[in-house]
Amino acid sequence: xxxxxxxxxxxxxxxxxxxxxxKMLLDYLKIRGEGKWSNIVRETGLKRCGKSCRLxxxxxxxxxxKRGNFxxxxxxxxxxxxxxxxxxxxxxxxxxxxxxxxEIKNYWHTTIAKKARGKPKVDRKQIxxxxxxxxxxxxxxxxxxxxxxxxxxxxxxxxxQENSAQDHQLSxxxxxxxTSNLQYGAASNFKNQITxxxxxxxEVAAxxxxxxxxxxxxxxxxxxxxxxxxxxxxxxxxxxxxSSDIMMYNDYMDEFSKILASDFTEFSGIHDIFSNDHHSNNxxxxxxxxxxxxxxxxxxxxxxxxxEKLLESDNWSGNKxxxxxxxxxxxxxxxxxxxxxxxxxxxxxxxxxx
DNA sequence: AAAATGATCAACCGCCCTTAG
DNA sequence: TCTAAGGGCGGTTGATCATTT
Numbered sequence: 001x002x003x004x005x006x007x008x009x010x011x012x013x014x015x016x017x018x019x020x021x022x023k024m025l026l027d028y029l030k031i032r033g034e035g036k037w038s039n040i041v042r043e044t045g046l047k048r049c050g051k052s053c054r055l056x057x058x059x060x061x062x063x064x065x066k067r068g069n070f071x072x073x074x075x076x077x078x079x080x081x082x083x084x085x086x087x088x089x090x091x092x093x094x095x096x097x098x099x100x101x102x103e104i105k106n107y108w109h110t111t112i113a114k115k116a117r118g119k120p121k122v123d124r125k126q127i128x129x130x131x132x133x134x135x136x137x138x139x140x141x142x143x144x145x146x147x148x149x150x151x152x153x154x155x156x157x158x159x160x161q162e163n164s165a166q167d168h169q170l171s172x173x174x175x176x177x178x179t180s181n182l183q184y185g186a187a188s189n190f191k192n193q194i195t196x197x198x199x200x201x202x203e204v205a206a207x208x209x210x211x212x213x214x215x216x217x218x219x220x221x222x223x224x225x226x227x228x229x230x231x232x233x234x235x236x237x238x239x240x241x242x243s244s245d246i247m248m249y250n251d252y253m254d255e256f257s258k259i260l261a262s263d264f265t266e267f268s269g270i271h272d273i274f275s276n277d278h279h280s281n282n283x284x285x286x287x288x289x290x291x292x293x294x295x296x297x298x299x300x301x302x303x304x305x306x307x308e309k310l311l312e313s314d315n316w317s318g319n320k321x322x323x324x325x326x327x328x329x330x331x332x333x334x335x336x337x338x339x340x341x342x343x344x345x346x347x348x349x350x351x352x353x354x
Numbered sequence: 355a356a357a358a359t360g361a362t363c364a365a366c367c368g369c370c371c372t373t374a375g
Numbered sequence: 376t377c378t379a380a381g382g383g384c385g386g387t388t389g390a391t392c393a394t395t396t
Contacts (some may be wrong), residue, residue: 007366016364017391038381050381055365058383090384105385106363 012041017056026061059102070107078104079112100207109276151301155293 013021025047032039034057037050046053060064070078074096081092089101089108096104 014366036381051367051383052365054382059364101384102364109386110362274381 006273007051011047012049012052013047014052017048017060021048021170022056022061025056029057029061059100064098070099070111075107075112078108082108082112178315 024044025040025048028040029046032043037054040046040050040053041048048056075098078092084093087105089105093101093104094097123129144255
């Protein structure tokens with residue numbers, strides 16, 4: 001069933017790449033550059049499918065890849081970005097210069113998620129005492145992901161089996177939720193989802209994205225129709241017409257999705273939030289001032305602390321721009337995330353009080 | 355010293371989205 | 376407008392190495 005993928009064709013190598021294969025790929029990319037991955041097989045005789053070539057390049061061969069342990073700052077950043085974005089590894093990687101989505105994903109699963117479950121990493125590479133990623137940092141991270149939110153509401157699933165699967169997912173992806181404080185409701189509770197205490201809205205949004213990631217029927221920019229309602233894996237129908245609630249929820253997720261995918265400064269709501277006095281430190285950075293755009297699509301980086309850098313890139317999902325900026329200020333990013341934790345609320349999207 | 359267990363990470367799989375024809 | 380192919384992404388697997396018993 002289904003069409004045969006390029007990588008499932010006979011005669012292609014699988015498994016670990018050899019130095020010879022690496023060289024063939026690098027030689028090709030040196031001449032032709034990235035893209036047109038499927039041409040590589042035809043033009044070089046390399047017995048790898050295009051996807052495999054791309055992966056090898058993106059995750060291993062690129063010269064700008066940073067190797068070695070994640071610093072405490074990077075770890076903090078991952079945790080906070082994950083809190084906002086869920087398992088959107090490529091988006092998170094886009095904010096970590098030199099790190100790949102695969103690397104971050106692995107790191108999350110092997111280290112951070114375990115910490116969140118109270119099982120600290122045993123670092124085989126042995127981090128030097130006093131380094132930012134040492135014990136103190138771990139403790140800080142542990143506390144940073146503790147729940148500040150007493151009530152979380154996530155969309156419902158239909159069966160207890162599915163609930164349990166998602167319990168697991170949420171316990172990993174959303175450390176601030178525990179099974180006991182999740183309220184599983186039916187789809188008819190969408191209204192309740194939206195009227196959740198504003199301080200928890202970030203978590204709700206992220207939880208929604210997490211749910212999406214486990215269910216191909218749920219789109220991040222929530223579907224215009226109830227795709228999930230008719231899905232065997234999707235959310236249960238409440239049995240009554242809640243279309244207005246759903247529409248509001250759709251609007252909310254739509255806006256959230258747009259913001260994640262785009263230049264933040266396009267969103268006046270976000271702009272307004274950051275213009276508040278208590279965020280005056282960041283006001284300049286998010287005042288909607290667009291910078292020059294270079295020919296490669298990367299905007300200029302003469303100035304700046306994190307918030308501006310976060311906002312200035314119009315390419316959230318790609319590493320192209322961010323990787324060029326090796327002086328990325330993690331502390332600024334972390335403080336930004338701190339300062340805005342409470343601000344990623346319905347307010348920004350005009351949903352408060354729905 | 356050897357076996358068992360755990361941790362790490364490169365690579366694969368399969369799905370979805372985009373785009374070219 | 377439709378369809379097939381390519382590209383991108385998140386989830387998962389399995390080989391390898393380190394640590395523990």
